[in-house]
Amino acid sequence: METCIFCKILAGEIPSSKVYETEELLVFRDISPKAKIHLLCIPKEHFARLTELDDRREALLARMMRTIAEHHAEWGLADGYRLIINQGEAAGQSVQHLHIHILGGEPLPWE
Ligand code: AMP
16 A cells, blocks of 8 residues: 555655564554554554454454564563554544554653
8 A cells, every 4th residue: 555654664665664574564663652652553464444354364463463572671661561442533543554552661640
């Protein structure tokens, strides 16, 4: 998808601060962090929303979650972290390429 900013990052057309990569996913630093550590985990395959999951993408999403579970300490998140997926306009989804926000590195307010 040539207009998708995350696809451009994956293609190396715009720079990013990568922290972890496999053949099917990328974890990189959010350019406008909402916490001391704010990472984004994206699939290399372009799709925008959870409603576009099929069996194969469901398994991919599970592997993204497992990657976060297995590697979070390497990313400075041993004390805990928060995962967020914004879906749709009302939730503030601004990039139409599925992504998991990974927030932490400090106590996170909840209420
Ligand atoms: P969302 O609002 O849930 O769609 O999240 C999109 C996120 O992408 C925002 O937190 C942005 O700060 C982040 N973002 C947009 N462009 C870039 C970029 N070039 N590099 C890193 N993060 C970006």
